[in-house]
Amino acid sequence: MGETDYYALYYDLLYSHRDVKAETDFLEKMFREHSSIPVRSVLDVGCGTGIHSVELARRGYSVVGVDVSREMVEKAREKSRGLQNASFVQADIRSFSAGRRFDSAIAMYGVMSYFVDDDDLMSVLKAIRAHLNTGGLFVFDTWNLVGVQEKRLYYETPSASFRRSGSMLAIKEETWRLDLHNQVALLEITWSVIDLPQSKIDVFTHRINIRLFSPREIKHYLREAGFEVRAMFEDYACKPFTELSPEAVVVARAL
Template identity: 30%
Template sequence: MKQWYEELFENYAIKYDQEGFTHGTIGECDFIEGEINYEKNTRILDIGCGTGRHSIELGKRGYEIVGIDLSESVLQRAKEKAIAENLSLEFHRYDARKLPFVDEFDLAIMMCEGGFSLMETDAMNFQILASAAKALKKDGLFIFTALSALYPLYHSVQDLMNDNINSGNTEEHSFDLITFRESSTFNIEDDLGNKKTINCNERYYVPSEITWLLQTLQFKKIDIFGSKLGAFSRNDILSPDDYEMLVIAQK
């Protein structure tokens, strides 16, 4: 049985590139470049690369990139876009929990969750972090975004709970205070015109959880900031108004 994220991205590459959250790529890559001091010898792993928007932009700037994703559909579009830009980039279909790389990369990026937060269990999400850590060289850098539990805890949990109690239906939109998981149902039309109903389940994290998980994986320096679309900044202190957090960790 396919998981919701596999079903969503089965034929959703063109539509994905039209999503609003994909429009911050250039600013996000500007930030990434600054974090590696514009060192062109940096070898980068793009986990959950999707249609390759960060990989391609960084490739255009002269970096060596390997992009991985679980979806054949988005990988095919990534390859087509790279060819159109006359770029020779590597894109592979791998499960982010079971990457074959060991001590190979100077930087790993995982934008827009990139698989993390989407898995069915906390253990599976942790496997993604562990796999990324294994792929990095000593002193390697890991930059990723994660859903911030501060947002629903501060803004909407009570409203969600009241809605669920009144409707008697927790399938449309609910947030579990025990597991920090949001369940929602939404309808899409894929690139082939097929209409689908997706039952989504995502895990939100508080900063202390992320810090502890990364420390468990021997990351020595961990910084967490607010995450603004296309405008990552170390000056952006994480607040309850940030839907995502930006994590920068060094081994």
């Protein structure tokens, strides 16, 4: 047997603090307000265990989720059992071909920030554009360079937070190190997942580099890939984006 992918195993618990229904409401609002075409199909890039794909499918959209992790895709397929309008593929979006186009694409929970290399980023954006009908939307969230820099002390101070779902408890210990010269943050995150009835604990650590974008940079790369930025927010509650916003939710339209 291979090594357990704890991140995939506990993915839904780790994101249990997120309001997926409200985030999907936001997506539908953007579809209505900014898409030039009716949105009936969605490509979910870096779909994880299908949190948003399944919710969108339940609302009647035809959804294809793509993730590089086999374990994530397997869990997404389990969760979507019985939904004929949701399917999941293990693939790298840079080389993925669905053989069809979609009315919208989404990349939730910082997926675009994982592509710290410029060429990789452009490959991803061009692959997404190639899968979209003209006038369709691409919605994603990422990190804002200036906003993170402004709160550098906050982000670089080790912190702990908690998640709880049913009888499961997750403790997140997180450390950031900012490399502003290269516009990246180096994250080390340790999770302690406790199964209370079983008195069982799993501890695992993952280290990731995430890209920090400036708004101008976001617009430039999207334009080069065949998009125009229609709107930017600080969060999925439509809070206005400012230069001090640590995060950015970007709504772009395919040209």
